[in-house]
Amino acid sequence: MRLGLSRRTLLASAAAAPVSLAAPRVLAQGRMKLVIIGGGFGGASAARFARDTFPDVEVTLIERSRTFTTCPYGNLVLGGMRRIEDITFTYDGLARRGVRVVHDEAVAVDASAKTVRLRNGSPVAYDRLIMSPGIDLRWGAIEGYTEDAAERMPHGWAPYVQPITVLERQLRAMPDGGVFVMAIPDNPFRCPPGPYERISMVAHYFKQAKPRAKILALDAKNGFSKQPLFQEAWEELYPGMIEWRGASNDGRVVRVEPAAMTLRTEFGDTVKADVANVIPPQMAGRIARDAGLANQTGWCPVKPQTFESALVPGIHVIGDASIAAPMPKSGFVASTHAKQAVAAAVALHRGQTPPDPVYFNTCYSHVGTDYGISIVGVFRAQGDRFIEVPNSGGISPRNATMSRERKEEQRRLEAYYADGWYEALTRHMFGLG
Amino acid sequence: MPSTLLRGGRKAAVTAVAGLMLAAAPAHAADEIRVGLISGGCVGCHGSEGGGGHGIPNIARTMTRAEFVATMKAFRENKNNPTVMNRIARGYTDEEFALMAIRWAKPE
Numbered sequence: 001m002r003l004g005l006s007r008r009t010l011l012a013s014a015a016a017a018p019v020s021l022a023a024p025r026v027l028a029q030g031r032m033k034l035v036i037i038g039g040g041f042g043g044a045s046a047a048r049f050a051r052d053t054f055p056d057v058e059v060t061l062i063e064r065s066r067t068f069t070t071c072p073y074g075n076l077v078l079g080g081m082r083r084i085e086d087i088t089f090t091y092d093g094l095a096r097r098g099v100r101v102v103h104d105e106a107v108a109v110d111a112s113a114k115t116v117r118l119r120n121g122s123p124v125a126y127d128r129l130i131m132s133p134g135i136d137l138r139w140g141a142i143e144g145y146t147e148d149a150a151e152r153m154p155h156g157w158a159p160y161v162q163p164i165t166v167l168e169r170q171l172r173a174m175p176d177g178g179v180f181v182m183a184i185p186d187n188p189f190r191c192p193p194g195p196y197e198r199i200s201m202v203a204h205y206f207k208q209a210k211p212r213a214k215i216l217a218l219d220a221k222n223g224f225s226k227q228p229l230f231q232e233a234w235e236e237l238y239p240g241m242i243e244w245r246g247a248s249n250d251g252r253v254v255r256v257e258p259a260a261m262t263l264r265t266e267f268g269d270t271v272k273a274d275v276a277n278v279i280p281p282q283m284a285g286r287i288a289r290d291a292g293l294a295n296q297t298g299w300c301p302v303k304p305q306t307f308e309s310a311l312v313p314g315i316h317v318i319g320d321a322s323i324a325a326p327m328p329k330s331g332f333v334a335s336t337h338a339k340q341a342v343a344a345a346v347a348l349h350r351g352q353t354p355p356d357p358v359y360f361n362t363c364y365s366h367v368g369t370d371y372g373i374s375i376v377g378v379f380r381a382q383g384d385r386f387i388e389v390p391n392s393g394g395i396s397p398r399n400a401t402m403s404r405e406r407k408e409e410q411r412r413l414e415a416y417y418a419d420g421w422y423e424a425l426t427r428h429m430f431g432l433g
Numbered sequence: 434m435p436s437t438l439l440r441g442g443r444k445a446a447v448t449a450v451a452g453l454m455l456a457a458a459p460a461h462a463a464d465e466i467r468v469g470l471i472s473g474g475c476v477g478c479h480g481s482e483g484g485g486g487h488g489i490p491n492i493a494r495t496m497t498r499a500e501f502v503a504t505m506k507a508f509r510e511n512k513n514n515p516t517v518m519n520r521i522a523r524g525y526t527d528e529e530f531a532l533m534a535i536r537w538a539k540p541e
Binding site: 049053340343378416420 | 463466467469470471473474476477478479480481482485486487488489516517520521522523524525529
């Protein structure tokens with residue numbers, strides 16, 4: 001009904017003022033320029049959806065790297081279940097489908113002139129801009145955790161800053177009986193279940209290669225995504241190997257000393273690590289902050305119907321950089337932000353009402369061999385907020401609710417489906433199928 | 434591509450989403466976009482063409498529209514031994530199931 005009304009309103013206004021209103025719109029419709037910054041889960045999905053859905057729109061994707069290594073399944077590299085090549089993609093598939101892929105770095109956005117300035121090439125003009133800049137790490141937020149410190153104590157949380165193989169090599173070189181320490185940040189951060197899948201995958205590797213090794217997880221919060229499922233699985237698969245310490249149990253790391261390989265907690269405990277994985281606090285990627293799209297939190301507020309920035313008109317900010325709670329910062333949900341943002345951007349450019357959004361997340365974690373768990377969520381816009389649809393979504397059923405056989409079957413199936421989910425999502429966004 | 438199925442499915446699309454279609458003719462394009470957006474969630478696991486893989490079922494033209502919608506409604510009630518589909522189906526409306534069916538079910 002809203003669509004019909006808006007169309008009638010538009011037609012009426014066009015009829016009333018044919019020259020001043022209608023003419024520029026018709027011209028603009030000729031070849032809308034949609035420009036996307038960032039070729040991750042959000043940006044690549046936006047490019048694919050725009051190309052498939054709007055043949056009359058010019059789609060440009062600006063991405064500095066020629067290859068993209070996914071964060072999802074990076075933990076499986078640590079677990080020895082995947083190689084880095086298996087989770088690395090190019091943009092050739094998108095280019096073959098007619099996306100103009102520009103491998104250059106977007107260094108500034110002029111929102112009034114509607115142009116993106118590149119490090120090397122000439123500026124790119126846009127009618128609407130979709131920004132999917134991902135995250136930057138907050139160096140120094142944990143005292144002593146600088147870019148140099150990250151060589152000694154890898155984060156493995158942003159593949160374009162540091163490949164997961166840095167941490168992988170350290171784990172492989174660690175002696176049996178060593179201690180692997182993780183520092184995990186408070187919310188919000190990229191991939192809420194990610195640190196706990198990482199604990200699981202490292203435990204999976206230790207169980208085979210270094211059975212006397214231990215894992216100590218120091219967490220800046222008191223609870224985490226899929227917590228009961230992870231903790232049940234750890235007890236079952238890796239008994240005695242993993243200790244998780246939450247914030248109220250002095251889990252928050254406030255300082256690191258890379259030379260001594262020590263981590264200091266909030267209440268003064270000093271922990272010595274053989275291998276340390278420090279996942280620091282995060283913020284929206286730099287181009288978004290430089291363009292004035294982030295607020296004082298370091299993240300970007302957006303309008304829930306369209307993902308258009310609440311601060312700068314004409315720019316849609318999607319994925320991890322956006323403030324979209326209760327949605328998690330996940331690759332899958334970014335791909336659904338992307339589609340809505342593209343549809344909304346085109347509608348707004350054409351003076352139409354954007355469609356009502358439905359956002360959707362499915363996120364699998366591997367915990368061990370043939371052992372997978374999941375969380376799903378369906379989200380909608382309600383006024384100036386995002387809401388999760390009541391009584392929907394949630395995590396895989398827990399032990400207590402099923403027979404042992406039924407549970408084993410569920411976990412086995414979810415591990416299998418996880419591989420299908422990863423393959424389907426990556427093939428789609430990179431235009432491979 | 435959505436448009437292939439939509440060509441055959443336009444009439445049913447109008448029926449399925451009658452509540453939104455009071456303005457009739459001009460809203461067709463907008464509706465095709467809605468089909469693309471709603472079924473875009475399915476693509477994340479079932480693949481661009483719905484073919485599935487790794488045990489994830491093929492949903493491309495394996496059901497009639499009515500069967501597709503009935504399957505989704507049954508998932509809401511935890512029927513058919515679901516792992517994730519029950520949790521997902523509870524987040525969508527009947528009208529959205531009908532839009533998904535336009536994309537995935539056999540052309541009618």
